[in-house]
Amino acid sequence: MRRRSLLALPALLLPGLARAQGAAPLVVASFSILGDLVREVAGPQVRLRTIAGPNVDAHSFQPRPSDAEALREAALVVRNGLGFDGWMDRMVRAAGYRGPVATATDGITPRMMAGHAHNHSHGGGAERRQNHSVGPRQVPDPHAWQDLRHGAHYVRGIASALSAAVPAQAGAIQDAAGRYAARLEALDGWVRAQIAAVPEARRKVVTSHDAFGYFGAAYGITFLAPQGVSTEAEPSAGEVARLIRQVRAEGITAVFMENMGNPATLERLAREAGVAVRGRLYADALSEPGGPAASYEAMFRHNVGLLVPAMRGGAA
Numbered sequence: 535m536r537r538r539s540l541l542a543l544p545a546l547l548l549p550g551l552a553r554a555q556g557a558a559p560l561v562v563a564s565f566s567i568l569g570d571l572v573r574e575v576a577g578p579q580v581r582l583r584t585i586a587g588p589n590v591d592a593h594s595f596q597p598r599p600s601d602a603e604a605l606r607e608a609a610l611v612v613r614n615g616l617g618f619d620g621w622m623d624r625m626v627r628a629a630g631y632r633g634p635v636a637t638a639t640d641g642i643t644p645r646m647m648a649g650h651a652h653n654h655s656h657g658g659g660a661e662r663r664q665n666h667s668v669g670p671r672q673v674p675d676p677h678a679w680q681d682l683r684h685g686a687h688y689v690r691g692i693a694s695a696l697s698a699a700v701p702a703q704a705g706a707i708q709d710a711a712g713r714y715a716a717r718l719e720a721l722d723g724w725v726r727a728q729i730a731a732v733p734e735a736r737r738k739v740v741t742s743h744d745a746f747g748y749f750g751a752a753y754g755i756t757f758l759a760p761q762g763v764s765t766e767a768e769p770s771a772g773e774v775a776r777l778i779r780q781v782r783a784e785g786i787t788a789v790f791m792e793n794m795g796n797p798a799t800l801e802r803l804a805r806e807a808g809v810a811v812r813g814r815l816y817a818d819a820l821s822e823p824g825g826p827a828a829s830y831e832a833m834f835r836h837n838v839g840l841l842v843p844a845m846r847g848g849a850a
């Protein structure tokens with residue numbers, strides 16, 4: 535993988551670069567949240583192609599040939615890393631892309647979680663098997679964007695990679711990044727104030743998969759999920775049953791679906807625990823434009839707006 539040391543590679547050495555024809559340079563982002571950060575930082579200085587779009591589960595994403603085709607023209611690739619979008623690395627290799635790749639989580643110390651790094655599904659349905667390893671192993675939690683301070687770190691990394699890829703626009707890019715990071719820091723303060731108004735003993739939330747570990751660590755909420763850090767591992771019946779007992783015993787009222795994946799397990803869990811599903815959190819992907827979480831900032835406002843009353847336990 536090419537790292538920052540090569541970001542200053544002269545543009546003329548990059549094959550097929552559209553800049554030669556005078557078009558704005560193309561930046562390829564692996565998934566919708568990174569795409570939004572790039573758009574905020576770069577504005578109209580670049581053309582943006584987001585591979586895994588709104589409401590798409592990037593964990594299990596399968597790129598199409600046309601996605602790899604986009605890399606021919608790319609001046610910069612932006613990925614999350616920590617095992618979230620490994621298909622992007624395979625696509626970069628398969629397409630023979632030799633330009634810069636920025637990894638947004640570089641410099642962030644990841645949370646380590648019990649998980650299954652290598653799940654193999656064999657045909658799906660009844661033929662689908664659990665992975666072959668014995669017991670869970672520690673894997674990095676890739677969902678670092680769920681802490682707004684990490685989001686600001688993503689923004690600084692993206693700004694520096696963009697400035698190197700489009701040096702003529704570096705000033706505008708750094709200005710936009712500074713303004714955006716300041717907005718994210720203000721939003722971080724708002725989230726903290728909202729959560730602080732909920733009694734600590736009520737700050738427990740059930741979601742479909744372990745996407746909110748960084749959010750929980752940053753803002754003081756315990757998140758529980760029947761599925762691990764990747765949506766590729768099937769939840770076990772024993773884990774679901776244990777969680778139902780915990781929801782009942784602790785009087786947990788904040789139970790949520792996510793905007794991607796199969797809601798069946800979560801709906802059954804809520805039914806059997808006798809609680810209402812309180813709506814849909816946006817975890818790993820934004821909503822469509824015009825939806826409730828069409829940007830990274832809107833995603834936090836939406837999620838916190840649902841979480842706070844649900845944790846308090848008022849009528850659903």
Ligand SMILES: [Zn+2]
Nearest residue numbers: 745763765818
């Ligand atoms: Zn996830």
